[in-house]
Amino acid sequence: MVGFYNDYSNLLGSDLAATGGTGSLDQFNAGEVIVKGIEVLMNYDPLSSAKNISMPITLGYTFTDTEFQNSFGSDNDIWGTVSEGDELPYLSKHQFNAAASIEFNKFEVHLNGRFNGAFRTKAGTGSIPDNEKVDSNIILDLGTKYRYNDHITITANAMNLLNETYAVARVPAGLRPGMPLGVFGGPELRY
Template structure:
């Protein structure tokens, strides 16, 4: 017994979503909009019996199209174009005081402040969330 835990979670999703025959334009075989082929998530936690925990999470989303024509080049209005792959890093450190059920934590999302396109609709490029840092206190009784 090491006195602590190191749980690791890995997930991979393969999405095969494409148009079939029967559409007016020639899109058979094109990928569905907003359906990236690969999604990968890795989560590592360090949990110590004294109540200290640390979590690091890496999330990868493969490139995706926003339209059924699989437009790659961005248009000036930002409504069309490939949505590039992105990899985001999140982390959390926490201390839980067991007798009280209270947990004090500090969390961060998109710690590397990766600039990315989250969507191209409804009115052009919608940026993804920037680096977010927050602290909190939670209770469990």
């Protein structure tokens, strides 16, 4: 279990296309912000005493609370008009991850589920208006591995296994979708 407390005196952001921005690379100031919370991680293998087989299980939860410490106006789509006490946008209060695997001799199968709670896309407090909200989502991924030898591993993965439709951002230009079902695989070479 870990607690965290970050006191930013001058939070700086950058407009990157990779993070949902326009790609102008402009930097912008968000003033003073406090980000605090707690993270819990648990690992357990119910088959730890078994020979040649394991079943690692991992559970993780993060609670994050944010608060602007000053008021300011911004033309940037991410901030808008900020009042002291507003929450930082694009940061979910609740995130949960669960993973279970079976590892037997040369084979591995991994199932991972992650929950990302709803978050606001503009600074604010209280309930999130529908036009400033990205809804929560649950995504499942499945991965497999076969170790042919010490140097070659064959992998197959399915991301967003249930092909859930979900949003990840609202900038630029409206809702941005998350990754649809994606299946890929191939060899991994290690020398």
